[in-house]
Amino acid sequence: MTTFLGVAPRVRKSPYYQATLRYGAKAFTVYNHMLMPLYYESPEADYWNLVQGVTLWDVSVERQVQIEGPDAEQLVRLMTPRNLDKFPVGTCKYLPLVDEYGGMVNDPVGLRLAEDKFWLSLADSDVLLWAKGLAVGLKLDLKISEPDVNPLALQGPKAEELVVKVFGEEARDIKFFRFRELDFEGTSMIVARSGWSRQGGFEFYLRDRDYGNALWEALMAAGQSFNLKPGTPNALERVESGLLSYGTDMNLDTNPLEIGLDKFCDLDQSFDFLAKKALLRIREEGVTRKMVGLQVLKGEKAFNEEFWPLRYEGEQVGLLTSAAYSPRLKKNIALAITKTELSEPGTTLWAETPDGVVAVKVVSLPFLQES
């Protein structure tokens, strides 16, 4: 269904907003109180541009919570079950953030800018308020803010050659989930090898929004020989790759142990993070539901505008959260949360779609592993 979006000052615009309009962004959503382009040609055409070439994404909606001060490491560690005994300056880490009950608050990438300075590059929730609330309540010695940093991402197998063309060989030396300060026309940006796809690429954390249009156009100009296309975080590729979306595949009512994020949870570390007791109890009792992959046994290309209830023998047993057509698998696939006893590959469940009930089969995740 097609809906119009009213544009007003409350919904913030990125420094690349005018460029995304010029380059033909066809639909937007609102994410972290900000406009985010959703696709250009079509989700499927954008998908092929991403997996076969290189695409430029306005991901300014990845707002940064900056945590700075003597207690910065303590606060970051309180918020995540991940073991941060080793988190050197210059590196990034995927950080599930959980509340006191073990519920997912957000799943940012954390960047350590200095011993006492972190950025949390956010999914869609006001972690700024959560972090400030904790810091005020605990009387931590910190300054917490949202600087106007506007990330731009280059994603796709040809991203590295393009970045080297613009920033030189130094960019090639940036390892996965590491970052460096690089110069663009006199402004210093953090450039990380990261991004919300499994196709490889870089994220440019632009600090001075006045350089936004120039950065976009410089990459577009240098990218001509690589057939660079505008793109966005792609719903098809990310489901194929098993990347979770906050608000869709998880929320405050979801804990990291039930959605496959247990590998990022060290419940036996010596540091007492906020959710330690809650997650230890959940581990002891065993999770009652689990994130699974589904193959959707249905003709047309699947996409869900809402959550689809999952049924087994008439009873509701879970929710299908993200359905997508996989162009490479040539199949409809989906992410879902279902009762643990119904999470084994091969299990057949039933999804209630707006067009009727369809059979779905549990399969292993991820659907597609990049070589």
Next chain:
Amino acid sequence: MTTFLGVAPRVRKSPYYQATLRYGAKAFTVYNHMLMPLYYESPEADYWNLVQGVTLWDVSVERQVQIEGPDAEQLVRLMTPRNLDKFPVGTCKYLPLVDEYGGMVNDPVGLRLAEDKFWLSLADSDVLLWAKGLAVGLKLDLKISEPDVNPLALQGPKAEELVVKVFGEEARDIKFFRFRELDFEGTSMIVARSGWSRQGGFEFYLRDRDYGNALWEALMAAGQSFNLKPGTPNALERVESGLLSYGTDMNLDTNPLEIGLDKFCDLDQSFDFLAKKALLRIREEGVTRKMVGLQVLKGEKAFNEEFWPLRYEGEQVGLLTSAAYSPRLKKNIALAITKTELSEPGTTLWAETPDGVVAVKVVSLPFLQES
């Protein structure tokens, strides 16, 4: 400019969503991670329906933060500079919420449901995370949650007669900013005399979303003889009435003393709310900028998609936040924040609009006082 909104499960839908589509909602925005209809016929046609008759609004995006437990009153008082020495059960209060620096976190209406139970009916920010962070940090004895309450509003001069027709004379007895539990077809709802307009009306806090469509249709059916129309919080009426919009007219960088909310701030109360020191210092030093009304001296009907910089003698001195055409004043009006020394009625400033620079004149607020 016309933009398409991509619809996905991450953006939640209200129990009235299908009804708003059936009744012809033409544009939506995203507010508190949820779809919100923006207008039906047109903002101006909806305006006349509101000020001359009665309109039905899906305001489910006013999410409730429920604060319950022995320390509930303490937490609510910590968050607001308003004096809550008297806040009886059954009443509502407009509550500016401010952070430790005095910055606006949100401006909900608070409802006291019991001595130890409050709802905060929110504008657009995750106060749930702020309240939880504070409570965890301060080790308060509380349960804080977002129940799935979905408010529906009837607004306009004919709202009272319509409510009485549906709920009986008991509804007429509800005084301004008070509420009662009323029954609708077997489900109990909180009904308050409140709403985000100056036209008078009621808000129905529906707890069981399965009754959503029935409640909408029952009001629509009973409203036929009153010429009830679907509507939304109206951008024209709220600027005329001087109602502020969080994220537009204020944010974390704004303090309540500079935007005319000082009448809700009791800095001399005995209770030590969080921002007391910060606001006392701001009061002592004097605010450096102020919310003002503007008359926009420009031909066509004004509406701003972005903030418009305000200039005086070439220098930027503020921001125009909300411009609207007032159908009753037959003038373009606006809310703005400008330097205190340029806030006197009669002062002429210059607004940078996308169509060029236009003169604006400071005028008294509110633009229009309901009799």
